[in-house]
Amino acid sequence: MNALHVTTTRIFYAILLLLAVLVLNFTMMHLAPGDVADTIAQSMGGADEETMAQIRADYGLDKSFLVQLGSYLGRVLRFDLGYSFYYNQPVTSLILQRLPATLLLVFTAQIFAMFIGVVLGVISARRPNGILSHFVTFIALFGYSAPVFWTGILLLIGFSLKIQWFPVAGMRDVTLEGGFAVRALDIMRHMVLPTITLSSIFLALYSRLSRASMMETLGSDYVRTAKAKGLTEREVVYKHALKNALSPVITLAGLQFSAVISGAVLVETVFAWPGLGTLAFQSILARDTPTILGILFFSSSLL
Amino acid sequence: MKHSTKNLVAATLIAVCAAGTGWAQDTPKAGGTLVVALPGGTPRVLNPAVQSGTATGMPGSQLFASPLRYDEDWTPKPYLAKSWEVSDDGLKVTLHLQENATFHDGVPITSEDVAFSVDVIKKYHPFKSMFAPVESVDTPDEHTAVLNLTSPHPALMLAMSGQLMAIIPKHIYGDGQDPKNHPRNNQDVVGSGPFKLVEFKPGEHVILERYDGYWEEGLPYLDRIVARIINDSSARAIALQNGEIQLSTFEMEPTTINRLQSDENLTVTKEGYGGIGAIDWLAMNTTRGPLQDVRVRQAIAYAIDKNFILKALMRGTAVEAKTGIHPDSPLYNPEVEAYEVDLDKANALLDEAGFPLENGKRFELNIELPGFPGYKAQTEYIKAALSKVGIDVTVRAHPDFPTWARVMGNMEFDLSMDSVYNWGDPVIGVNRTYLSSNIGKGVWSNTQGYANARVDEILAAAATEMDAEKRKALYSEFQEIVAEEVPIYFINAVPQHSVYSNKVGNPPQGIWASSSPMDKIYLKD
Numbered sequence: 001m002n003a004l005h006v007t008t009t010r011i012f013y014a015i016l017l018l019l020a021v022l023v024l025n026f027t028m029m030h031l032a033p034g035d036v037a038d039t040i041a042q043s044m045g046g047a048d049e050e051t052m053a054q055i056r057a058d059y060g061l062d063k064s065f066l067v068q069l070g071s072y073l074g075r076v077l078r079f080d081l082g083y084s085f086y087y088n089q090p091v092t093s094l095i096l097q098r099l100p101a102t103l104l105l106v107f108t109a110q111i112f113a114m115f116i117g118v119v120l121g122v123i124s125a126r127r128p129n130g131i132l133s134h135f136v137t138f139i140a141l142f143g144y145s146a147p148v149f150w151t152g153i154l155l156l157i158g159f160s161l162k163i164q165w166f167p168v169a170g171m172r173d174v175t176l177e178g179g180f181a182v183r184a185l186d187i188m189r190h191m192v193l194p195t196i197t198l199s200s201i202f203l204a205l206y207s208r209l210s211r212a213s214m215m216e217t218l219g220s221d222y223v224r225t226a227k228a229k230g231l232t233e234r235e236v237v238y239k240h241a242l243k244n245a246l247s248p249v250i251t252l253a254g255l256q257f258s259a260v261i262s263g264a265v266l267v268e269t270v271f272a273w274p275g276l277g278t279l280a281f282q283s284i285l286a287r288d289t290p291t292i293l294g295i296l297f298f299s300s301s302l303l
Numbered sequence: 304m305k306h307s308t309k310n311l312v313a314a315t316l317i318a319v320c321a322a323g324t325g326w327a328q329d330t331p332k333a334g335g336t337l338v339v340a341l342p343g344g345t346p347r348v349l350n351p352a353v354q355s356g357t358a359t360g361m362p363g364s365q366l367f368a369s370p371l372r373y374d375e376d377w378t379p380k381p382y383l384a385k386s387w388e389v390s391d392d393g394l395k396v397t398l399h400l401q402e403n404a405t406f407h408d409g410v411p412i413t414s415e416d417v418a419f420s421v422d423v424i425k426k427y428h429p430f431k432s433m434f435a436p437v438e439s440v441d442t443p444d445e446h447t448a449v450l451n452l453t454s455p456h457p458a459l460m461l462a463m464s465g466q467l468m469a470i471i472p473k474h475i476y477g478d479g480q481d482p483k484n485h486p487r488n489n490q491d492v493v494g495s496g497p498f499k500l501v502e503f504k505p506g507e508h509v510i511l512e513r514y515d516g517y518w519e520e521g522l523p524y525l526d527r528i529v530a531r532i533i534n535d536s537s538a539r540a541i542a543l544q545n546g547e548i549q550l551s552t553f554e555m556e557p558t559t560i561n562r563l564q565s566d567e568n569l570t571v572t573k574e575g576y577g578g579i580g581a582i583d584w585l586a587m588n589t590t591r592g593p594l595q596d597v598r599v600r601q602a603i604a605y606a607i608d609k610n611f612i613l614k615a616l617m618r619g620t621a622v623e624a625k626t627g628i629h630p631d632s633p634l635y636n637p638e639v640e641a642y643e644v645d646l647d648k649a650n651a652l653l654d655e656a657g658f659p660l661e662n663g664k665r666f667e668l669n670i671e672l673p674g675f676p677g678y679k680a681q682t683e684y685i686k687a688a689l690s691k692v693g694i695d696v697t698v699r700a701h702p703d704f705p706t707w708a709r710v711m712g713n714m715e716f717d718l719s720m721d722s723v724y725n726w727g728d729p730v731i732g733v734n735r736t737y738l739s740s741n742i743g744k745g746v747w748s749n750t751q752g753y754a755n756a757r758v759d760e761i762l763a764a765a766a767t768e769m770d771a772e773k774r775k776a777l778y779s780e781f782q783e784i785v786a787e788e789v790p791i792y793f794i795n796a797v798p799q800h801s802v803y804s805n806k807v808g809n810p811p812q813g814i815w816a817s818s819s820p821m822d823k824i825y826l827k828d
Contacts, residue, residue, distance in 0.1 A: 034705020038746065042704050043347055044355040045724050046735070046747035047429035058483070087505055088347055088484060098506065156541045168542040169533045174508060175336050272533040274507040282344070285703050 021300050022076060022293055026069055029289045035061055036085040039286040043086075059085045072293070081297060082290040086283065091294035095276065099298070101171055102275035104187075105194055105267070106260050113199035114253055117206020118246065124207070125214035126237065136207060144204035148263060152197045152270035159193060166193050169272035194271040201263050202256060209252055213245040261299065331808055335826035336527040340542070342553035342817055344534050345505045350488040351466040352420060352476075353427040355726075357553055357579065360466040360818030362509045362530055366494035367469035370398050370417070371460065373578065373814045377633050379460050382820070383412065383470055383495065393455025393769045398463075400446040404518040406472045407492075407499040414442035416495075419473035421450065423482045432730050433462035455767045457774060461727035465578060465815035470495045497523040497822035506532055517822070524825035543569060549804040549826075552817035555677070555797055557618040563802050570810070571802050573622070577631025578814030580725025580732065581797035582624045583678075585685065588717055589790050590752035593666050598656040600789040603718075604642035605649035606692045607685060612794055616680045621795035626782040627733055629725050630796050631814070636779040639786035649692045658693075665693035671710055671719035674701040678720040681794070685718070708746035716750075722797050723747055727814075729778060730766050737785065738762060753790035 037055040041047040047055075056062045060071065075082055081091040120140065124133035143151070160168045167173065171190050176182065217223060218241055226236045265277035272278075276295060283291035343358035351363035370384035381387075384398040404412040418440035425434045436456040441449040450459070462468060475493050476482050487493065492500040497519075498511035511528040531548060533539045540559045542548045544566055552575075554560055564571045585607070593599045613621055628635045650660075658665040668689070672682045686696040696718070701707035710716050726732035735741050739754035758781055765777040785791070801817075803810045808825045811817050 032706070033709045034703075038705040038708045040347065041429070041746065042708065043343075043358065044429045045357075045726065045732075047745070048431055048735075048748075049744045050431070051429045052745055058481075086347060087345070088489060089505070094505070097504070153537050153541075156538060160547075161541050161545050164545050168545060168547050169535075169538050170507065170531060174510060174529050175338065175527075270535050270538055272531070272535065272538060274504070274532075278506060278534070287703075287705050 018297065018300055019073065019076075021296060022073065023069065025293055025296055026072060026289065027065075029287065029292065030065055030068075032287070034287060036287045036289065037061060039086065039288075072290075076297070081294040084283075084288055084291045084294075086286040086288040087291065091290050094279065094291060095294055095298055098274060098276045098279050101273060102261070102264055102268070102277060105191065105198065105273060105275060106257075106264055108191060109195045109198035109264075110202070110253065110257065110260050112195055113202040114206050114249065116199070117203050118210045118242075118249060120203070120207040121210025122214055122237065122242065122245075125211045125218065126233075128211075128215060133211075136211075140204035140207045143200035146200070148197060148201065148266040149270055151200055152193070152267060155193045155197060156270075166190070171274055194267050194273055197270070198260065198263055198267045202260065205252065205256065206249060210245060210249050213248050214241060217241045217245040331524050331823065331825040332827065333521070333524050333825070334526050336529060337525050337550060337807070337821075337824060337826060338529045338531060338548045339817070340539050340548050340551035341509060341530040341532050342551070345532055346509075348488045349492055349500065349503060349509070350471065350482075350485070351469040352423050352471050353483045353485075353488065355429050355466070357816075357818060360815075361552070362500075362503075362511065363469060364466045364496065364815070364818045364820055365498040365511050365528060366492055366496050366500060367471060368404075368494075368496040368820065369464050369466070369468040369470065370400075371464040372819060373461070373464050375574065375812055375814065377577070377814060379464065382464075384463075389769075393457075393767075394452045396450040396452065396459060398448045398450070400448070401518045402446055404495065405516050406475075407494050407514055407516075408472075409516060410472065410474060411445070412470060412472075412495050413445045414440075414448035415445075416470055416473050417448040418442055419477055420468065420470045423471065423476065424468060427483045428467075430462075430467070430726060430731050432734065433458065433467060455769045456730075457769055457771075458728035458730035458766065461578070462731060465727070466818040467727065467731075497820055498525075498528060501527075508532060519822070523820075523822035525821070528821060543802055543804070546804065549807050550801070550810060550817075551803070552799075552801045552811065554800045554802050557616075557620045557798060560620045560798060560800050560802075561618055568805055569802055570805060571800055572810075572812075573620075573796075573798065573800050575801055575812040575814065575816040576796070576799040577629050578725075578727050579799070579816060579818070580629030580632060580727070581722055581799060582627065582629060582725070583621070583681070583720065583722045583794045583797050584624070584627075585681075585792040585794065586711075586716075586719050586721045586751055587790060587792065588714055588751060590714060591717060592668070593656070593658060594668070594717060596656045597788055598652040599658070600792075601642070602649040602652035602656070602692065603689060603694070604789050604792045605645045605652070606694075607642075607688050607792065608644040609642070609794060610644070612681060612684065616684060617795060617798055620800070621798035624793045624796045626786060626793055627723075627736060627791065628729060628778065628782060632725065634729065634775055634778045636782040638779075639783050642789075642792070646692060653692060653694075660693045663693060664695050667695045667697065668717040669697050669699050671707060671716045672698055672700040673720060674703040674705075674707040677722075681720050685720075711750045712743070712745040712748070714743045714750055714752055721747075721750075729762075734762050734766070736791070737781075751790040753785075753788070755784060755788065758784055 037052050040055055084091050084094055120136045124136040127133055159165050167190050173186050176186055223241055226240050265281050268275045268277040280295045342361055346358040348354040349362050351359050368383040371379045372382040385401050386399045388397045421440050436452045436454050437450050438453050439451045472493050475487050489503055497517050499514045501510040501512045503509045509530040513523055513526050536556050536559050539551055563569050587594050587600050622630050624630055625639050625641055653665055670682055689696050724732050736749055737758050739759050741749045742752050761777050761781045765774050768774040806827045808827050809823045811819050813819045
């Protein structure tokens with residue numbers, strides 16, 4: 001009974017929060033000067049007043065703010081995210097087309113950054129003042145401070161132009177014929193550079209955090225006991241200390257997830273990765289309110 | 304400086320010679336897949352009858368054919384219309400269609416479809432001036448369409464080419480749904496052009512395939528065109544260099560162009576952009592403050608060193624533009640006042656206009672920095688150049704296009720960099736900037752508030768003048784007047800370039816770049 005009560009209030013608040021997010025963002029979009037009719041005119045190389053008025057009438061942009069907000073919320077409550085003005089498509093299908101690419105990239109990059117970060121962190125924690133440790137710190141901070149655009153282009157020049165190992169852009173080679181395995185391999189090849197670029201930002205966080213937490217754990221009593229038992233240093237570090245040292249890293253991973261998503265916007269642009277990030281970015285530039293709100297709705301529901 | 308110019312000339316000559324001999328000797332070969340970059344990102348709609356712009360133009364011109372096509376010399380050539388006549392009074396234009404032409408579903412293309420397409424374009428295309436004088440279309444037989452005009456309309460010829468007049472199937476779009484938002488604009492497209500649609504994935508690609516029933520025997524040469532959407536210009540350049548894409552059009556970033564020019568596997572050319580006719584200029588609001596005085600506007604023109612912009616900022620990639628008509632156009636008049644930089648003259652004009660120098664300053668102006676890339680350097684330079692003659696300029700940066708467009712459309716600006724496209728005939732893309740009847744009607748209207756009765760008169764006369772020489776003389780006079788009164792300081796043709804692999808034969812040239820049919824493009828071995 002109690003659990004049920006808690007769950008229903010939670011859900012109630014979650015819905016309320018979602019609506020608040022939508023209303024707030026709708027208002028913000030409305031307050032910004034210009035609307036999607038301007039960007040549609042831009043895509044057409046200019047349009048006369050009659051055409052502009054026609055576009056605004058088609059999309060209900062000529063109605064008052066409250067009427068527009070009301071009709072939007074009404075549709076959302078009926079699980080209809082509306083129609084993208086700019087892309088001429090239902091928002092839900094637009095998002096569902098792009099979501100898998102972003103999730104694939106974000107999850108892979110997150111796992112990759114965490115794995116490599118922890119390995120580097122542990123290595124440097126074992127000899128905190130050794131050359132290797134300083135080298136790890138350097139690499140991590142370099143990745144953290146270099147702009148994503150720059151890292152991306154640099155990797156492209158290195159590994160797509162000079163040594164032609166990886167493709168430049170996109171998620172798949174559409175001219176390729178073949179079965180599932182060939183296609184999967186093709187997507188993996190396309191993923192390598194964007195994944196490295198995206199994870200480079202987070203590598204520093206994970207490696208610094210796991211280094212600090214590992215050093216702390218290595219100094220604790222039970223590690224000393226384990227060493228006293230006569231276990232080798234290897235066993236102590238990887239069997240005993242690592243388990244405990246990992247818990248702050250896992251917590252950070254959860255918190256960092258939204259940051260990875262926002263980092264994905266830039267990475268997707270450089271590598272022409274057909275994900276949600278580029279869609280969000282372009283819809284904001286295009287003032288395509290239904291698409292932006294749809295993406296916000298999806299991402300806030302996920303969180 | 305001298306050296307670099309010489310080298311540039313030499314490089315261009317070599318490129319021209321190489322290009323000339325390159326494709327003249329080869330015989331076109333059928334087959335293969337051409338991978339191109341889709342210019343301008345994801346198109347909203349693939350149907351050019353209801354949407355303009357270069358993003359729609361590239362796939363749209365492959366999916367849909369127009370009655371005419373244009374070669375490099377601005378001469379109309381037969382396309383879907385195998386011949387055409389204009390009556391002596393200019394009021395009847397008769398098109399004779401290819402007799403064996405069919406839509407992608409096999410249905411014959413008839414004069415009914417031409418009449419229907421004109422109707423849709425008149426109603427829904429943003430460029431209303433293209434077909435405004437077309438009163439009705441007669442269809443005496445299946446393959447003859449007669450356009451009846453209320454007044455002679457020489458602009459019609461260019462309006463019937465490129466992406467401007469897509470012939471669309473009446474049996475698909477005439478079903479009563481709004482053609483602007485018709486579901487068949489993006490999916491299951493049934494077109495009239497050399498290629499049909501396989502797949503359109505917004506944000507990713509448009510895949511086109513050879514239409515086997517195309518009316519011209521043996522064409523198109525290519526089996527497939529994959530148009531990929533790669534928004535970042537550096538990534539696009541790398542993809543061209545490593546061969547992932549073989550053709551990209553509308554490349555306009557000077558550093559990228561120069562880098563690609565040094566790649567021996569690629570050809571870089573600015574040929575083919577006269578029709579689109581994009582020009583970079585400095586717009587001046589002639590209705591506000593000191594800018595109302597023509598002497599102040601002339602002084603600004605004399606204070607700016609155009610050569611610095613062309614050489615240092617555009618890095619030699621752009622051609623000077625002295626007027627609002629693109630330098631490639633046969634109507635361009637290069638014999639107008641060019642405003643060679645002259646600070647003494649600028650200062651004298653400002654003194655004469657009643658703005659004396661006090662404490663090193665005459666007056667203040669704002670300059671808007673548009674919310675789209677490419678104008679930061681020019682804007683900063685203009686600010687610095689004008690401070691030398693005592694004009695204190697404040698840069699107002701805009702985060703995105705709509706914000707800037709509002710300020711321009713409402714004429715709440717003093718100065719701003721802008722680029723405006725000719726779209727073929729001056730009637731379509733030039734008049735809108737100068738006609739006093741079009742003042743302050745949104746972005747890319749007459750945002751300068753420019754009004755000159757003689758200019759209005761000339762533009763009206765030229766719009767209906769069927770004699771080519773007389774028409775050219777009218778536009779020449781128009782360009783002289785505008786250059787004299789400087790509502791706009793013209794800088795350069797936008798350095799739009801096509802970049803393609805040396806394996807590509809017959810790359811798109813003509814006057815419409817990638818907004819022209821790619822039926823004759825082929826891939827060499």
